[in-house]
Amino acid sequence: MAPSHALRCCKRALNWVPVLFINLVVGWSYYAYVVELCVYTIPNNAERISYLVIFHIFLAMFIWAYWKTIWSKPANPSKAFSLPRAEKELYEREERAEAQQEILKKVARNLPVYTRTTGGAIRYCDFCQVIKPDRCHHCSTCEMCVLKMDHHCPWVNNCVGFSNYKYFVLFLSYASLYCVVICATVIQYFIKFWTVST
Ligand SMILES: [Zn+2]
Ligand SMILES: [Zn+2]
Known part of the structure; x- marks a missing residue:
């Protein structure tokens, strides 16, 4: 092991x-x-x-x-929030942050995403490789993006969120x-x- x-x-x-x-x-x-x-x-x-x-x-x-x-x-973001194969390859090859943002903006145009980062960027999770829907956050304990995440509660050892x-x-x-x-x-x-x- x-x-x-x-x-x-x-x-x-x-x-x-x-x-x-x-x-x-x-x-x-x-x-x-x-x-x-x-x-x-x-x-x-x-x-x-x-x-x-x-x-x-x-x-x-x-x-x-x-x-x-x-x-x-x-509850996790649906498949629609993952980058399509071609865009994903493009995103991974790209090293400039602005160009990566352009790719994300293009994909997010068809998604119901309204919240941006404080800098105005599309919120993207590099661990789960998905565009984060509004109120979705990545939990480092559960190791996944959680919809409508409130907090990770240690007393129930689970994320409190949509589900x-x-x-x-x-x-x-x-x-x-x-x-x-x-x-x-x-x-x-x-x-x-x-x-x-x-
Ligand atoms: Zn995530
Ligand atoms: Zn959690």
């Missing part, structure tokens, strides 16, 4: 550490709520069952949105609701624990 390939594999594995951390926190919260609170602390059966049902509904929504955010493949923006917002909302439900149901036992102990 080439050293650069091994390094890349290592980097890819390390990228999953924040996701693992979130999973461990959720796993711990599950144990604390279900076992410590519902099984050992709550004396009333009806209260225990209603807490468990509510908790599992919010947990399921949270996990579903989290899962969809992680595993939605980022998963809805799931990402849902993930944030359900994660907040999950915390609110836990706080609202735990608070009375939390206060009881500290007032009885002191």
Whole structure:
């Protein structure tokens, strides 16, 4: 295995550490709520069952949105944004930046591209070899151009963009609701624990 390939594999594995951390926190919260609170602390059966049902509904929504955010493949520019063969060869042979821009401008004329660089040039990705559509950016972690890219989120180890923006917002909302439900149901036992102990 080439050293650069091994390094890349290592980097890819390390990228999953924040996701693992979130999973461990959720796993711990599950144990604390279900076992410590519902099984050992709550004396009333009806209260225990209603807490468990509510908790599992919010947990399921949270996990579903989290899962969809992680595993939605980022959307890439379509084939229409790649240079045609002849223009691509011309572009690669050309060394002058202005002449390369002329080639890109000619191809981009037929494309719905309105955003330019600050210098007025057509945005082109040298890694993916495509003309970048508006709001498309190259992600160095995913190693691809991502449509409507918002940011690369380390907590889901994925780019947040066109394919998963809805799931990402849902993930944030359900994660907040999950915390609110836990706080609202735990608070009375939390206060009881500290007032009885002191
Ligand atoms: Zn790219
Ligand atoms: Zn990314």
